[in-house]
Amino acid sequence: xxxxxxxxxxxxxxxxxxxxxxxxxxxxxxxxxxxxxxxxxxxxxxxxxxxxxxxxxxxxxxxxxxxxxxxxxxxxxxxxxxxxxxxxxxxxxxxxxxxxxxxxxxxxxxxxxxxxxxxxxxxxxxxxxxxxxxxxxxxxxxxxxxxxxxxxxxxxxxxxxxxxxxxxxxxxxxxxxxxxxxxxxxxxxxxxxxxxxxxxxxxxxxxxxxxxxxxxxxxxxxxxxxxxxxxxxxxxxxxxxxxxxxxxxxxxxxxxxxxxxxxxxxxxxxxxxxxxxxxxxxxxxxxxxxxxxxxxxxxxxxxxxxxxxxxxxxxxxxxxxxxxxxxxxxxxxxx
Amino acid sequence: xxxxxxxxxxxxxxxxxxxxxxxxxxxxxxxxxxxxxxxxxxxxxxxxxxxxxxxxxxxxxxxxxxxxxxxxxxxxxxxxxxxxxxxxxxxxxxxxxxxxxxxxxxxxxxxxxxxxxxxxxxxxxxxxxxxxxxxxxxxxxxxxxxxxxxxxxxxxxxxxxxxxxxxxxxxxxxxxxxxxxxxxxxxxxxxxxxxxxxxxxxxxxxxxxxxxxxxxxxxxxxxxxxxxxxxxxxxxxxxxxxxxxxxxxxxxxxxxxxxxxxxxxxxxxxxxxxxxxxxxxxxxxxxxxxxxxxxxxxxxxxxxxxxxxxxxxxxxxxxxxxxxxxxxxxxxxxx
Numbered sequence: 001x002x003x004x005x006x007x008x009x010x011x012x013x014x015x016x017x018x019x020x021x022x023x024x025x026x027x028x029x030x031x032x033x034x035x036x037x038x039x040x041x042x043x044x045x046x047x048x049x050x051x052x053x054x055x056x057x058x059x060x061x062x063x064x065x066x067x068x069x070x071x072x073x074x075x076x077x078x079x080x081x082x083x084x085x086x087x088x089x090x091x092x093x094x095x096x097x098x099x100x101x102x103x104x105x106x107x108x109x110x111x112x113x114x115x116x117x118x119x120x121x122x123x124x125x126x127x128x129x130x131x132x133x134x135x136x137x138x139x140x141x142x143x144x145x146x147x148x149x150x151x152x153x154x155x156x157x158x159x160x161x162x163x164x165x166x167x168x169x170x171x172x173x174x175x176x177x178x179x180x181x182x183x184x185x186x187x188x189x190x191x192x193x194x195x196x197x198x199x200x201x202x203x204x205x206x207x208x209x210x211x212x213x214x215x216x217x218x219x220x221x222x223x224x225x226x227x228x229x230x231x232x233x234x235x236x237x238x239x240x241x242x243x244x245x246x247x248x249x250x251x252x253x254x255x256x257x258x259x260x261x262x263x264x265x266x267x268x269x270x271x272x273x274x275x276x277x278x279x280x281x282x283x284x285x286x287x288x289x290x291x292x293x294x295x296x297x298x299x300x301x302x303x304x305x306x307x308x309x310x311x312x313x314x315x316x317x318x319x320x321x322x323x324x325x326x327x328x329x330x331x332x333x334x335x
Numbered sequence: 336x337x338x339x340x341x342x343x344x345x346x347x348x349x350x351x352x353x354x355x356x357x358x359x360x361x362x363x364x365x366x367x368x369x370x371x372x373x374x375x376x377x378x379x380x381x382x383x384x385x386x387x388x389x390x391x392x393x394x395x396x397x398x399x400x401x402x403x404x405x406x407x408x409x410x411x412x413x414x415x416x417x418x419x420x421x422x423x424x425x426x427x428x429x430x431x432x433x434x435x436x437x438x439x440x441x442x443x444x445x446x447x448x449x450x451x452x453x454x455x456x457x458x459x460x461x462x463x464x465x466x467x468x469x470x471x472x473x474x475x476x477x478x479x480x481x482x483x484x485x486x487x488x489x490x491x492x493x494x495x496x497x498x499x500x501x502x503x504x505x506x507x508x509x510x511x512x513x514x515x516x517x518x519x520x521x522x523x524x525x526x527x528x529x530x531x532x533x534x535x536x537x538x539x540x541x542x543x544x545x546x547x548x549x550x551x552x553x554x555x556x557x558x559x560x561x562x563x564x565x566x567x568x569x570x571x572x573x574x575x576x577x578x579x580x581x582x583x584x585x586x587x588x589x590x591x592x593x594x595x596x597x598x599x600x601x602x603x604x605x606x607x608x609x610x611x612x613x614x615x616x617x618x619x620x621x622x623x624x625x626x627x628x629x630x631x632x633x634x635x636x637x638x639x640x641x642x643x644x645x646x647x648x649x650x651x652x653x654x655x656x657x658x659x660x661x662x663x664x665x666x667x668x669x670x
Contacts, residue, residue, distance in 0.1 A: 067517060131577050142514060145522050179477060179565045182402060187480050187562055211570040215577025227522055228566055230514045235546040235570035242466050242550025243578050246609050250602035260598025267585035267592035274581050 001033050002315045004308060005084035005093040008038025009061030010100025011297050011304070015039070018099060019046035021295075021304030025312075026050050028305070032312055035087055037080040058083050062100050064297055069104035073111055081105065085112040088290040095291035095311040099299045102283070106143050109288040116320065118327035119287040121151040123226065124294070125159060126283035127167070128236065129275050130215060137163055137221045139286065141233045144226035149193040152223060156203045157330070158286050158323045159221045165317035166310065167220065175209035175219035177228060183207065189225065197223075202326055211235075240275050282307035284314070291315055336368050336387075337650045339643060340419035340428040343373025344396030345435025347633050350374070353434060354381035356630075356639030360647075361385050363640070367647055370422055372415040393418050397435050399632055404439035408446055416440065420447040423625040430626035430646040434634045437618070441478050444623045451655060453662035454622040456486040458561065459629070460494060461618035462502070463571065464610050465550060472498055472556045474621065476568045479561035484528040487558060491538045492665070493621050493658045494556045500652035501645065502555065510544035510554035512563060518542065524560065532558075537661055546570075575610050617642035619649070626650055 006022050008015045015038055022034055033052045036043070040057040047055065058080040062072055073082060081100045085108045087093045096113075098105060106122060115122060123140035130136050137159050144151070156174055163172035176194055178186045183194065185208055197205040209217050211232055224232070251261045261268065282303075285292040291314040295307030314320075341357050343350045350373055357369055358381075368387045371378070375392040382390065393415040397407055408417060416435045420443045422428045431448075433440060441457060450457060458475035465471050472494050479486070491509055498507035511529055513521045518529065520543055532540040544552050546567055559567070586596045596603065617638075620627040626649040630642030649655075 131580060145514075177566065179480070179562060179569070210573075211566055212573040212576065214570055214573040216573070216580070227514060228563065231512065231546055231563055231566055232570050234514070235549055235567050236574045238545075238547040238549040238551070239571045239574040240578060241547065243575060243606075243610070245466060245551070247582075247602075247606050250606045250609075251599065253602060253605075257599045257602035260595040260602070263595025263598065264586065264592045265595075267588060267595070270588075271578075271582050271585045274585075275578070 002031055002312055003033045003093040004311055005087040005096045006034050006036045007081045007084045007098035007100055008036045008043050009080040010098040011299050012064060015043045016046050017299060017301045018304050019043050020301035023048055024301055024305040025308040026052055029312060037084045062104050064101055066101045066104055069107040073107050082108050089113050094315045097293045097295060097307045097311050099295040099297055099304060102294050105285050105292055105294050109285050109292050113288045113290045115287055116289045116324055118324050119154050121147055122287040123155045124283055125286045127281045138229055138233055140226035140229050142226050142230035149196050152193050153196045156197060156223055157326055160203050161322050162319055163220045165319055166313045169220045171204055172220035173204045173206045174221040174223060175206050177211060177222055177224035178208035181208050181210055281310035337366055337647055338368045338428040339646055340422040340431045341369050341371045342416040342419045342433035342435055343371045343378050344415040345433040347399060350378040351381050352634060352636045353639050354378050355636035358383055359636055359640040360643040361387055364647060372419045397439050399436055401436045401439055404442040408442050417443050424448050429650045432628045432630060432642045432646050434630040434632055437629050440620050440627055440629050444620050444627050448623045448625045450622055451624045451659055453659050454489050456482055457622040458490045459618050460621045462616045473564055473568055475561035475564050477561050477565035484531050487528050488531045491532060491558055492661055495538045496657050497654055498555045500654055501648045504555045506539055507555035508539045508541045509556040509558060510541050512546060512557055512559035513543035516543050516545055616645035
């Protein structure tokens, strides 16, 4: 039985959609048990009793706009998110799923669950939409502002195992985000990272990838530092949002195009859905000694359910142990 | 009379569309004279005599995929692009327009036209599409891989004057591209740049801007280092291209949606046009002692014409002198 801790109060649509997504997952998967942390009174209207569901009341939760998660951690350890993490630390669950603020998950992960001994840094690793609908891993999407090429190599190893086991890719490939495709492009940081990745036998490195291929590249994993990959993620988001607004504006501009849009309703719906990351899963907070999945802040029930599914698959495939194994072998061979 | 040097052989659609765009500009603007550099035989089918057009034959031109512009500069000074630049250096024209490879324009700019004495670096400054259709300046979009915050301040001053004089913005505003909107976000580089911009009286700094607002921000100018802004530009391009492909795929998927698309033809055309940077203008190679405009590589006649218009407006508004003036005052006050 896989034991999951769920933060019932995180995200824009908590607790309603979170509770619904949790019940959906319990119905779908026979091999999971869930402990749900949150305000019992607020969750009650959406809750149903389930033999594999336990509910723990927490008096406090983090707001989505939270700017100072370290202070929150110091003053509010009874917050639903932190309580769920403590559950993993206490060995009572293997994974946490929350739609709460990402940086709070990174902070809680550091202080409560703590890093895997084999990893020196923690990264944020979302699944981003792609033209083929299978998704891509993009990391570090914002946990670190400055770090070293060797940290990126650790992330690359982890992401490779995750892409294989969870996204079910056969020999997943990995590219370095850069301003040109030729070898030797970029900052000193990128050149050093390039050399490390090329020399590693634990990853299938395909070289530099320009973000004009961000949506269409064959590579399963896109890698860069936590500043750059965050910029890529947010630029994708901003461009997609802006283009959606533009399209809506043009459709509304004339009667004819409004009629046309009726004919195209299904196509436009599928178009929108293809760009919806919650269809694929949440973001992994990578490098912790436990699985921590950040579901999208705007998660609806189905999106949150997908975050739970992803957590379950990470645990089932034993990803953390596999990563530890590969990374410790690597350390030995380096000595 | 404003004198312009045009590279007739640069870009994917040279020389046909370049020559057409050049003739279009001559017809539209009474106050320009153009010297067109290129292969006379190849240009002949599209050329028409014009009292303000002179054609100079050049035996060589740069391919669009050119990876080693420094070598090209050393071995092929007779290339159409470099000849056009030499024309400016010789005082026979005030501006160059080319749709050839960007990095070759940066190299040629450095070696032939040379930097403005007041600027320590050269930047690439394109006009990117925006929701309101007015465009935004995004820089440095790729001339520098690593440089210092004070160089970014010089670019900020230049871009402010350009936005005012050429994009006709009243008190143009400027934001720093960053991973969060709060003060103190980002790398050390970003924090130092933030402080410099905030202290400057020559720019209207509005603080950090996350690229999820890249398409909708009110700021007229988006600023970052040459690695990051290049990544933003290419991610926008990749996302827009990918979304366009997705939309096309969904439209083609069913008969009903194909019918719908017929009704929406005009709306879809306007949608596409809103994303087309060539509607607004080319990219300025900023910091040189002459105006150098890089028109889009895929320029059609109208896009190239817009690059010429932009060059003309830069010269008319005397942008380079204005920038020199502000920057030298700044240096004096710093001493």
